[in-house]
Amino acid sequence: MNNRIGVFICHCGVNISTTVDVEEVTEFASKQPNVVVARNYKFMCSEPGQAMIQKDIGENHLDAVVVAACSPQMHELTFRNACEEGGINRYLFQMSNIREHCSWIHDKKTAATQKAEALVNAAIRRVAWHEPLEPTFSEVNPATLIVGAGIAGIQAALEIAESGNPVYLVEKESTIGGKMAKFDKTFPTLDCAACILTPKMVSISHRKNIHLMTMAHVEKVDGFIGNFKVTVRKKARYVNEKCTSCNDCVDVCPVKVPHYFDEYHSERTAIHKAFPQAVPNTYVIDKQEKPPCIEACPIRQEAAGYVALIRERRFKEAAELIRLRNPLPVVCGRVCYHPCETECNRDYVEKPIAIQYLKRFALDWAREQGESIEPPKIERRAEKVAVIGSGPAGLTCAHDLAAKGYDVAVFEKLSELGGMLRVGIPAYRLPRHLLKEELDYLKKLGITFKMNAEFGKKITINRLKEEGYQAIFLAAGAHAGVTLDILGEGSEGVISGVDYLRRVNLGIESHTGRNVAVIGGGNTAMDAARTALREGAEKVTILYRRTRAEMPAAPHEVDDAEEEGIRIHYLIAPTAIARGPDGKLDVTCINIELGEPDASGRRRPIPIKGSEHVLEFDMVIPAISQNPDPKLFSNGGDQLKKSRWGTIEVDEESLKTNIDGVFSGGDVVLGPSTVIASMGAGRRAAESIDKCINGQPLENFQTHMPKERIARGEDFRPHSYAPMFKDIPKSDRVGMRKLPAHARVKGYDEVELGFSEEEAVREASRCLNCGVCVECLACVKTCQPEAIDHRMQNELVDIEVGQILLATGYDLFDASHAAQFGYGKLDNVLSSLEFERMLSSTGPTGGKLLCKNGKEPRAIGIIHCIGSRDENYHKYCSRVCCMYALKFAHLVKDRTDAEVYQFYIDMRAYGKGFEEFYNRVLMEAATVIRGKVAEVVPSGPTLKEQGHLVIRCEDTLVSKFREIPVDMVVLCNAIEPTADSEDIRRLFSISRSPDGFYLERHPKLDPTATMTDGIYIAGCCQGPKDIPDTVSQAAGAAARMLAIIAKGKVELDPIRAEIQEELCSGCRICNSLCPYFAIDFDAEKKISIINTALCKGCGTCVAACPAAAITGKGFTNNQIFAEIEGMLV
Amino acid sequence: MMEGDRVAFKLSTPGVLPKSERKLREEFLSQLELVPGGEKIKSCIQCGTCTGSCPVSYVMDISPREVIARFRIGDIESILKSRTIWVCASCYACTTRCPSGIRITDILYAMKRTAIEEGIFPSRFPVYTMSEGFVKNVNRYGRNHEMGLLVSFYLRTSPLKLLKMLPLGWRLFKRKRISFTPMKIKRLDQIKSIVAKAESQVMPSEKASIMVASTVGYGSTTEVKQRAAGAAQGGAK
Incomplete structure (x- = not known):
């Protein structure tokens, strides 16, 4: 306890002494316990004032000092230093604020004096309990991180790099330069922005100690001044440094x-x-999200790619692209159920793009033009892989493995290759010569095909392994029709759909009745019914137990069937079949009603009692579902694990079966599925097999097998700049011409006739280029x-730096929020940045001023303060608009004969050379109108017949309402905090001022530092400012950082929390409460520990600790209680 | 322009003044060319020093500042119809104090000459009639003849008022402040030669037709000169 206290009371000129009776307070203080001396002085902070304190420390042997003066923010450091120089520890000092907290806010002298006495007394009692504290020091990492590479970031980076210290410059765009790179000229000197900026940009790329990271953002920041650990996410550029910028x-x-x-x-x-x-001067590929069509496709076919190529009439390239990764493109172009179209974003506008037809078109075109597509050169490998089954799954797996160089053999049970493609899908949907084209290409890839090679007889898993096949892909398909499980199903004249189709497709002699019933509502049922018609049936009836809405068959297939004269009975199910003596089949049917939805989401069929009736047919084809051949599990595959649905059970991810080296996919796993789903399985199996053979773990698959629909919201837009779906002009999906129904049923000619070149290009032009x-x-x-x-791939980079400068810039206020100015609605209403680009010689018009109709404007209105000085948006003044607006006026007058009107509220020309520039522009005959524009309206009656624009305002200098016709309006949008500034604020634990910009430590005396040590700000992220101010601030921040780097260490304030280990119960309450993440849990000792370097001494943990194990140095209980007591006595 | 009329005239085509105003502007700009530094009218910052300095602005219907503002918006007609330019006492206080170096008094003279050329005057404010009589008097006698000026002024504007003025006239006459006979100055020929010299100067209106930018803004005076020169050359060919 300190018992020789000196109290020094400051008049602060007249700031304190007019309201507080300083003499009386001095008198009061001198009478307090432990006080040895009490004095007052005009300016305690002055040299003589400090000397007075030091003299008293020496003469009166003071062991603690109280100074009652201004805010500790102002002079605590001054007096601590004075105490130290006087010979006592700098923390044996307490400051009492009797200016901001007392004299400035009170007017009654007696009361204010009383309050000052209480405040001084509190400090006297407190300081009695003060203990000497020693600051700690921390080494400073000389590297600096600069976030944002606009002019501020560039300037600071160059300043620091000049000293030889390393700089990490992180920029989220693909180039550095920020907003300034977009400007044409700069006010007031009219320097060309590019001419003064690009040399700096180039020096950034030349400096060896500047590590430039573009397309990157900071993801995580740990540590404290001198020792930050930062994680940066670098987005993939997709172009590496080998790029020569050749274009x-x-x-x-x-x-x-x-x-x-x-x-x-x-x-x-x-x-x-x-x-x-x-800078960097390499190209970059813009990949936003993956296009949904690609994402939806089980084989990730580059749908968007070939659609775009077709739009550009590059048909051969389109065909090559399709072939590159799709082993069965011609097939897919005809029979795929195209999940790509289901997911197509164009669906939100009107109808999806006809992606499937476009694919068919590209390959048909290549064939018609005689363009043969050759497989790429492949390096052969020795490893052998066997594929059982030549359906879509088997062929895709074989294709992918062959493309990787493996020696692939495909074993097919039947005499024809293609699996279901050959024996399931009728020729009118998939002409056989086209299937042959696919197989020929696959043969060119080097795949061996073995026909009439049934799995289970000569070929077994063990046998194949013995023959040296390192992996086997089982894709035998599902070729066994599921039975109806009703009486009389085995009667003559009843044949399952798959069996019937197989027989017809293979040309095996088979009888087709004249009056045929097909049972089921799937694609197989449709195929069987339409085939029966082509095989001579006179009447074909489909019996389906639900309604059209629940039918699993593709809708256009059902339409085609009906067009061809097939009748469909809905809500009906057979219960028995009886073969009459005349050879007719009597099918007893029952009517159905629909109940509640079942597990598949479809409504459950419920038979209506007593509705049985008999229908007469001479052939019945049940086509309700298919299963894998059950013989699979007895012949050669007897060790395979079977699921309860009779399919092979596999690991969902890797498609691995229970037998090592054996994989399986397609219908044999999925049950009756689609071509593309089977192909997806084949592709995944190929990747699995490749990994397996190369000894890699079966994880991190790059192939794609979407399990669910890709979720999309109502407001989802394909890419950030695109208009909302509702704003995209509608254009009809191009339909495909078909063979007329009467011509179709006569044979197996293809029904769909394909696109012409024009149709294809027109359809492809509808693509929105999502992603x-x-x-x-x-x-x-x-x-x-x-x-x-x-x-x-994107990558995460960890870097270690000592200090961080944020120069994250600004966003432009979106003027469409202020609807009265017509931005985004009316033509020729431009934002300031749009106008900058129009003025720039590298901009969209090459520096010419042009209205949307291509004519030069006759008059231009420049409207100041859009979103600034407006309580509805931003209260502050954006500072730069007046001057760039004048710059605009100058450039317009320079380049055109157009009349220029400036609409201003106050003309703010506060900087060096600004007023002179204002005068110069006035003399160049720009018309200035004092008055904020009320609205911009079209002169025409509608938006379509817009005419010119009319600006309505009051000209306050003549007190008149005016309507001024112009051809173009330029808005001076406010500078606003970036959209992500709250995220960045949180990331770097700094503060924002009420206007949303980052808060500086002191608005006048420390505008580059923040409240967080080691984090600095510069440029417009701190507040709107022009280029010279930004550059000055950046250079200032660099100087601040260099000072710390030069010093090499930082002093850490000893006022911080301390845990008494023996009291800590390890409850971890404090860990999550600490706003500076300074408390960690020591898992070994089971106690919390404080990182003293991170701790800011805020005291949150002290208050929260239930065991009172944490004390705040400099804020002990004794000190706080004494202070309160002093206040109240 | 009437007081209370808060709506400025309407422009119909972007960047193009109505024909009548264009004519006035053409005339005024040519008059402005006679004012040294007249183009500085463009650098007016509308601070109002002129109005604040003017000893007679309290009787003006448009302040001197607003004269320039109205010129800017392209409404010279309303300036010519205002009393302001005729109320100006030519004390030059505004010109002395103008922070932008604008010779406002001279600009008002240019406006007056425009008014005379175009014959546009404020209604019920016959200052020009007075001024005309005064000049006539001076030309004739070398100085003003008060009685003659007053009588002719009232006869031309409101003869009935002349009767009302009789008592005052009588008292003035009695104290010999006015007389029935005009007095001539000595060496009248000198005054006449000065006036003759001034009138021999080519007045703007007598120049070859001057093309003025058809813009609402006022184009630079050099531009006006160039266009005028171009027009003159064209005429010579």
């Missing part, structure tokens, strides 16, 4: 989207460079230095 890729890219760098007023390709002088890059791989083919890699 070849741009010429072949089929995707054209509005260019963000030109504020969406020009077009760019998916592979692009933001602007010619971009921008469509992965057509055209750029890969054209790139000479092989710099493009579509498989590049």
Whole structure:
């Protein structure tokens, strides 16, 4: 306990002494216990004031000091230093604030004096309990992280790099330069922005100690001043540093989207460079989300890619792209159930793109043009793989493995290859010569096909392994029809759908009745019914127990069947079949009603009692479902695990069966499924087998087998710049011509006739280019230095730095929120950045001022304060608008004969050379109108016949309402905090001021630091400012950081929490409460520990600790209670 | 423009003034060319120093500042119809104090000359008639003849008022403040030669037709000159 206390009371000139009777307070203090001396002085902070304290410490042997003056924010450090120089520990000092807390806020002298006495007394009692504390020091990592590479970040990086210390410069865009790179000229000197910025950008790329990370953002920040650990996520650029910027890729890219760098007023390709002088000067591929069509496809066919190529009339490339990864493109082009179309975003506009037809078109075109597509060169491998079954699953697996170089043999039970494609799907849907085309291509890949080789007889799993096959893919399909399980099913004239189709398709002699019933509502039922018609049946009836809505068959198949004259009975089910003596089949049927939905979501059929009736047919084809051949599990596959549905059981991810090296997929696993789902299984199996043979774990599959629908919201937009679906102009889906029904049923001619070139291009033009890059791989083919890699992945980079500068810039206020100005609604209403781009020689118009109709404007209105100085949006002034608006006026006058009107509230020309610039522009005859524009309206009657624009305002200098006709309106949008500034604030634990910008430590005296040590801010993220101010602030911040780097260590305030280990119960309550993440749990000792470097001494943990194990140094219980007591006495 | 009329005239085509206003602007700009530094009218920052400095602005219907504002918006007609330009006492206080170096008094003179050329005057405010009589008097006698000026002024504007003025006239006459006979100055020929010299200057209106930008803004005066020169050359050919 300190018992020789000195009290020093400051007049602060007259700031304190006018309201507080300083003499009386001094008198009061001198009478308090432990007080040895009490004095007052005009300016305690001055040299003589400090000397007075030091003299008293020496002469009166003071052991603690109280100074009653201004805020500790202001002078605590001053007096601590004074105490230290006087000979006592700097923490044996307490400051009492009798200015901000007393004299400035009170006017009655007696009361204020009384309050000052209480405040001083509190400090006297407290300081008695003060203990000497020693600050700790921490080493400083000389590296610096700069977030944001606009002019502020660039400037600071160059300043720091000049000192030889390393800098990490993180930028989220593909190029550095920020907003300034978009400007044409800069006010007031009219320097060309590019001319002064690009040399700095280039030096950034040349500096060896600047580590530039573009397309990156900070994901995690740990640590404290001097020792930050930062995780940066670098997005894939898909182009590596081998890029020579030759532009070849741009010429072949089929995707054209509005260019963000030109504020969406020009077009760019998916592979692009933001602007010619971009740094780093390599191209970048814009991949937003994956296009849903690609994402939905089980084999991840590059649907968007070939659609884009067809749109560009590059049909051969489209066909090549399709062939590259799809082993059965011709088949898919005809019979795929196209999940890509189901997911197509165009569906939200009107109808999905006819992706399937476009695929068919590309391959048909290649065939008609005699373009043969050759398989790529493959390096052969020695490993052998056996594929059982030549259906879509088997062929896809064989294709993928053969493409990887494996020696693949396909074993087929039947005499014809193709599995269900050959024996299930009728020729009118899939002409046989086309299937042969697919198989020929696969043979060219080097796959061996063995026909009439039934699994289970000569070929068994063990036998294949003995023959040296390292892996087996079982894809035998589901070729056994499921029985109806009713009486008389075995009668002559009853044949299952698959059996019937197989017999017909293989040309095996089979009888088709004249009056045929097909039972079931799936695609097999449709195929069987339509085949029966072509085989000579006069009347074909489909019996289905639910309604059309529940039918699993593809709707267009059902339509086609009905067109061909097939009758469909709904809500009816057979209960028995009896063969009459005349050879007719009497089918007893019962009517059905629909009940509650069952597990599959379809309504459950309930027979209506007493509704039995008999229908007469001479042939019945049950086609309700198919199962794998049960013989599979007895012959050669007897060790295979069978599921309760009679299919092979496999691991869902890897398609591995219970036998090592044996994989299975397709219908034999899925039950009757679709071509594309089976192909997806084949592709996954190929990847699994490849991994298996190479000894890799069966995980992290890159192939794709979507299990569920991809979720999309109502407001979902395909890409960020695109209009809402409702705003996209509608255009009809192109339909496909078909053979007329009467011509169809005569034979097996293909029903669907394909697209013409024009139809295909028209249909492909409807694509929205979701995800921008469509992965057509055209750029890969054209790139000479092989710099493009579509498989590049995002990566996380950990870096360690000592200090961090945030220079994250600003966003432009979206003027469409202020609807009265017509932005986004009326043509020729531009934002300031759009106008900058229009003025720029590298911009969308090459620097020409043009209205949307291509004419030069006759008059332009420039409206200040859009979203600034407006309580509805931002109260603050954006500071730069007046001057850039004047710059605009100058440039307009310079380049055109147009009249320019400036609409301003106050003309703010506060900077060096600004007023002179204002005068210059006035002399250039720009018309200035004082008055905020009320609204911008079209002169025409409707938006379509917009006419010119009319600006309505009051001209306050003549007190008149005016309507001014103009051809173009330029809005001076407010500068606002970036949309992600709250996230960034939280990430770096700094604060924001009420306007949303990052809060500086002191608005006047410390505008570059933040309340968090080691984190600095510069540029517009701290508040709106112009380029010179930004550069100054950035350089200032750099100087601040360099000072710390030069010092090499930082002093850490000893006022922080301390855990008494023996009291800590390890409850961990404090861990999550700490706002600075300074408390960790020591799992070994089972107690919490405080990282003193992180602790800010806020005291949250002290208050929360249920065991009172935590004390705050400098805020002990004794000190706090004494202070309260002093206040109350 | 009438007081209470809060709506400025309407423009119909972007960047193009109505024909009548274009004519006035053409005339005024040519008059402005006679004012040295007249183009500085463009650098007006509408601070109002002129109005605040003007000893007679309290009787003006448009302040001197607003004269420039109205010129800017393209409404010279309302300036010509206002009393302001005729009320100006030519004390030059505004010009002395103007922070933008604008010679406001001279600009008002340019406006007056425009009014005379175009014959547009404020209604019920016959200052110009007075001024005309005054100039005539001075030309004739070398100085003003009060009695003659007053009588002719009232006869031309409101003869009935002349009767009302009789008692005052009588008292003035009695104290010899006015007389029936005009007095001539000595060496009248000198005054006349000064006036003749001034009138021999080519007045703007007598120049070859001057093309003025058909814009609402006021184009630079150099531009006006160039266009005028171009027009003159064209005429010579």
